[in-house]
Amino acid sequence: xxxxxxxxxxxxxQSSKDGIIIVDDLHYAYPPLTPGGEPVPVLKGVDLRVRKGxxxxxxxxxxxxxxxxxxxxxxILPHLMGGTFQGxxxxxxxxxxxxxxxxxxxxxxxxxxxxxxxxFNMTVEDEVAFGLESLGLSSAxxxxxxxxxxxxxxxxxxxxxxxxxxxxxxxxxxxxATVLAMRPQVLVLDEPVTGLDPLGRHEVLSVVxxxxxxxxxxxxxxxxxxxxxxxxxxxxxxxxxxxLVVEGSPRQVFSQVEALHNWGLAVPQMSELAHLFNQxxxxxxxxxxxxxxxxxxxxxxxPGIENRxxxxxxxxPSAPSPVIQVEDLCYHYNDGPLALAGVNLSIEAxxxxxxxxxxxxxxxxxxxxFNGLLRPTRGRVLVLGxxxxxxxxxxxxxxxxxxxxxxxxxxxxxxxxxxxxxxxxNLGFSDEEVAARTSEALxxxxxxxxxxxxxxxxxxxxxxxxxxxxxxxxxxxxLVLDEPTAGLDWRSTCTLMEEITxxxxxxxxxxxxxxxxxxxxxxxxQVLVLDEGQILACxxxxxxxxxxxxxxxAFLAPPPITALARRMRHYGLRGDSxxxxxxxxxxxxxxxxxxxxxxxxxxxRPCDLAP
Numbered sequence: 001x002x003x004x005x006x007x008x009x010x011x012x013x014q015s016s017k018d019g020i021i022i023v024d025d026l027h028y029a030y031p032p033l034t035p036g037g038e039p040v041p042v043l044k045g046v047d048l049r050v051r052k053g054x055x056x057x058x059x060x061x062x063x064x065x066x067x068x069x070x071x072x073x074x075x076i077l078p079h080l081m082g083g084t085f086q087g088x089x090x091x092x093x094x095x096x097x098x099x100x101x102x103x104x105x106x107x108x109x110x111x112x113x114x115x116x117x118x119x120f121n122m123t124v125e126d127e128v129a130f131g132l133e134s135l136g137l138s139s140a141x142x143x144x145x146x147x148x149x150x151x152x153x154x155x156x157x158x159x160x161x162x163x164x165x166x167x168x169x170x171x172x173x174x175x176x177a178t179v180l181a182m183r184p185q186v187l188v189l190d191e192p193v194t195g196l197d198p199l200g201r202h203e204v205l206s207v208v209x210x211x212x213x214x215x216x217x218x219x220x221x222x223x224x225x226x227x228x229x230x231x232x233x234x235x236x237x238x239x240x241x242x243x244l245v246v247e248g249s250p251r252q253v254f255s256q257v258e259a260l261h262n263w264g265l266a267v268p269q270m271s272e273l274a275h276l277f278n279q280x281x282x283x284x285x286x287x288x289x290x291x292x293x294x295x296x297x298x299x300x301x302x303p304g305i306e307n308r309x310x311x312x313x314x315x316x317p318s319a320p321s322p323v324i325q326v327e328d329l330c331y332h333y334n335d336g337p338l339a340l341a342g343v344n345l346s347i348e349a350x351x352x353x354x355x356x357x358x359x360x361x362x363x364x365x366x367x368x369x370f371n372g373l374l375r376p377t378r379g380r381v382l383v384l385g386x387x388x389x390x391x392x393x394x395x396x397x398x399x400x401x402x403x404x405x406x407x408x409x410x411x412x413x414x415x416x417x418x419x420x421x422x423x424x425x426n427l428g429f430s431d432e433e434v435a436a437r438t439s440e441a442l443x444x445x446x447x448x449x450x451x452x453x454x455x456x457x458x459x460x461x462x463x464x465x466x467x468x469x470x471x472x473x474x475x476x477x478x479l480v481l482d483e484p485t486a487g488l489d490w491r492s493t494c495t496l497m498e499e500i501t502x503x504x505x506x507x508x509x510x511x512x513x514x515x516x517x518x519x520x521x522x523x524x525x526q527v528l529v530l531d532e533g534q535i536l537a538c539x540x541x542x543x544x545x546x547x548x549x550x551x552x553x554a555f556l557a558p559p560p561i562t563a564l565a566r567r568m569r570h571y572g573l574r575g576d577s578x579x580x581x582x583x584x585x586x587x588x589x590x591x592x593x594x595x596x597x598x599x600x601x602x603x604x605r606p607c608d609l610a611p
Contacts, residue, residue, distance in 0.1 A: 006248040006256065008237070011049040020186060020218050021050035021073065026087035028068060028077060033457055039084055042068045044242035046087075052185075053216035055209070057229040057250075060239030061264035061489040062461035066222045067113055069239070070188050072096060073220070074104040092185050105131070109184035113191045113222075113460045113487065115168075115175035116406065124150065124166070125159035127174055131182045149181035152207045154200060154359075165336045168405040168483065169195045169359030169515070176204055183211065189221040191460075193228055194486045195405070197358040197515050199555040201225070205232050224489055227560060230254055230268045230288060238263065251288050264491030269518065269560045273580050280584075290564050297587065301571040302594065321385065322346040323478055323509050324370055328379035331365055331533075339365040341533040342379075352501075352510045354524035354541070356517075358555035362533040363513045364405060367480050370511070371400040383478070398427060401476035405483045405513075407463040408456075416442070416458075416466055417451040423474040441469040444499065446492070461487040468496055475503065482513045497523055518559040521545065521578040529554050542576050 026046040029039035042065045050056050058066050071077040075096040078085040089096040092107040109131075112118050121127045128146045137145070150156050153173035158166070163174060172195050179187065187208065193201040209232060211217040223229050229236060229250060236253040238246040240263050246253060254260070254267045257275040261267075267275075270293045274285040287293040326345040332338050339362045347353055355363045368374040369381045372393040381388045383399055401423075404410045413419035421438040429437070442448045445465045450458065455466045464487045471479065481500070485493045501523060504510045512524060520527060520541060527544040529536040531554045537544055545551070545558045546566070557563070561583050562576070569575035572590050577583035 006246050006252050008244045008247045010047045019049040020052040020092055021048065021220070022088070022090040023048040023069070023072075024088040024090075026069075026072065026089060027084070028072060028086075029084040030068075031082050033453055041084075042242050043072070046239075046242070046244055048237065048244060050218055050220060052218055053212060055212055055219040055221070055232060055234045057233035057236045058220060058222045058239060059224065059226075059229065059236060059265055062465070062487070062492055063459060064239040065242040066239050067190055067459055070110060070190050070220070070222060073186070073188055074108045074110050075099060075101045105134075105184075107184060108186040108188060109179035109182050110188040111175050111179050111190060111192050113194075114406065114408065115171040116408070118175055118178070119163045119171060122162060123159065124155060124161050124163060124174055127163060128178050128181050131178055135182065145181045145183075149177040152180060153177045153204060161336070165333060167360045167364060169197065169200065172196060173200060173204070173359065180207060180211070183215060184217070186218045186220070187211065189219070189223075191222055191224065191487060193223065193225055195359075195483055195515060197555045198517065198557040200359060201228060208232070224266065224487075226254065226266045226268045226271075230271075238265070254288055255286065261490070264489045266490035266493075269580060270564070273561065273564075273583065276580060276584050281588075290560055290567070293564055294567055298568065298571055300591065301568075321349070322382075323349045323351075323384055325382040326366075326369070326379070327382075329366070329369065329376050329381060330378040331362075331369070331374060332377045339533050343533070343535060345528065345535065345538065347509060347511065349509055350504070350507050351526055352504050352512070352524050353526045353528060354512045354514060354520040355528045355530065356514065356520060356554070356556060357530035357536075361530040361554070363530055364482055365533075366530065367402070367482060367511065367513055370396075370478070370480055371402045372396040373402070394426075397423075397476075399476060400478045400480060401471045401474050403467055403471045403479075403481045403484050405486070407460070407467045410467045410470070411455045411463060414454055415452050416447055416455050419455050419466055420447075420470045420473050423470055427474060437473040437475075441473040444472070445469040445495065461489070461492070464488060465492060472499060472503075475508070478509045478511070479503065480511045480513070483515070484512070485514070485516060485519060493519075517545075517557065518561075521559045521562060529556070542578055545578065546576055 023046050026043050028043040029041040032038055033040060046069060060066050072089050073091055077083060079100045094104060094107060096104060119127055121130055125146055128149050129142060132142045132145060150159060153176055155170065155173055163171060166174060176192055193204060205228060208219055212219055233250055236248065236250050237244050254271045257267050257271055268288060270290060271288050273293060274287050277283040277285050285296055287296050324347040326343050329340050329343040331340040343366060357363055365374065369376065370383060372388045372391060375389060383396060388396060411419060413422055417438060420441050421434050424434045424437045442451055445468060447465060447469055455463055468484060484496060500510055514520060524541050527541045528538045529544065536554055537550055545562050551557060561580050562578060565573055565577035565583050566575045573586050577586055
């Protein structure tokens with residue numbers, strides 16, 4: 001399959017019997033961003049058909065038009081936002097040109113990329129009940145569905161809590177629960193597992209699969225997580241430049257590693273591993289799952305070989321002066337939960353620390369103490385030796401740059417240029433330096449063409465890139481990144497992490513909050529695991545990822561390549577690889593040792609073996 005591009009062919013659409021979703025020659029342009037401006041074309045001739053009961057994954061680079069396509073499926077476009085709409089969209093026999101979002105909601109449920117955009121009730125239970133009230137269900141049926149949906153997304157017991165008191169990941173799970181409870185014929189999910197812990201991703205997608213299997217619910221899921229798409233989707237369609245360009249089964253599509261990378265997309269780690277072997281050793285591996293990879297690679301080895309030495313090393317002596325010191329930190333939200341319960345932590349200058357844990361474990365709450373956005377209920381936080389209690393947020397911002405989990409909590413300027421320039425200007429740099437830093441940041445993150453655009457009108461992924469560029473332009477001594485890659489495609493993620501790594505090499509301290517264990521494995525040197533506001537573990541990444549019981553307790557899982565390496569210890573691998581490159585080097589070294597041993601055995605004479 002490698003090297004063969006599966007082109008998208010226009011489906012022959014004859015009637016509604018051809019699919020529960022029919023999109024025919026769809027063109028859409030948003031209204032002008034400024035008075036007298038030009039419409040903004042996004043969809044440029046999309047043809048799509050989705051069968052009843054099918055699970056379709058929609059992938060593509062940031063700005064490809066994926067979210068816009070989703071908004072046409074329930075009539076939000078063009079009914080609520082105007083714009084220029086040409087072509088036809090039919091869902092469950094209803095033409096969206098004739099039926100608005102209210103009518104379409106009885107057939108199609110949608111989970112938006114930004115969960116806060118669809119949460120507005122006073123309690124968690126009210127959010128789930130709101131949609132159900134329009135279905136004419138009995139009170140008993142409604143209560144059963146509310147309890148079921150909250151249990152599915154692990155929010156049982158939080159029904160009386162206000163949605164704003166939830167963590168970012170919990171808000172995402174609540175938004176999913178509101179739609180799952182309605183059990184629509186068609187379920188549209190725009191990046192549903194972004195920001196969820198690994199167990200939460202599996203639980204949510206398991207229920208989606210159950211709805212598909214038992215009720216023939218049709219699923220359309222926009223997702224950048226290639227591992228999730230590979231595991232759950234029946235078919236994958238790739239969008240680029242407002243068009244569908246490739247489609248096929250996950251196995252077919254993810255075999256096209258180079259093509260997908262050229263489009264700025266990630267592939268599952270097992271596909272990446274097979275591609276690496278095929279490129280460097282002229283092998284012909286086609287595995288795409290962990291089971292397949294283990295079987296194919298183990299066939300070339302011999303079980304029972306003694307494990308080679310792990311790369312885990314004892315940490316060296318600590319630096320005498322940490323840049324951040326947390327002492328007995330407790331934090332209690334007003335009318336809410338105890339979020340932190342006695343945290344003690346020391347972060348050294350130049351560290352690259354990842355803070356991980358399940359949704360609601362206290363990660364963001366802890367990080368907001370580093371720049372004074374939150375003040376301790378008890379205990380204290382020292383930044384560069386000074387207690388944050390005696391410093392204003394503006395003072396701390398000169399030392400600690402903070403990237404919010406939700407980009408809309410950070411954006412306020414009238415243009416992208418002003419948004420990025422705001423930080424350097426307030427740090428007192430000259431006009432020339434402000435302009436230089438702003439231009440460099442816009443170019444680096446692919447935003448130069450958007451310099452005069454109001455950031456609030458951009459898509460979620462582009463708004464995320466604006467906030468990343470704004471923080472990067474300040475180059476603070478300490479940089480806190482809360483889910484920085486959410487909504488970004490693979491190429492944008494690589495660009496961001498390369499620049500963050502460069503800053504770290506220059507001595508900047510990086511604190512990364514993420515649920516992306518591949519990101520943690522590849523970049524973080526230290527990992528802090530939080531659970532229910534307490535520290536479960538803190539240590540070198542390689543060492544933490546070997547603690548299976550601890551990871552399970554924190555609802556985490558190592559990246560697939562680490563799981564494969566651990567599984568293949570029986571064949572002599574070290575079992576602690578963090579990246580694909582490490583696994584490849586370990587495996588090829590083991591093969592080389594084995595071949596040299598075989599040759600040495602073959603040259604021994606019988607007398608050499610005599611006592």
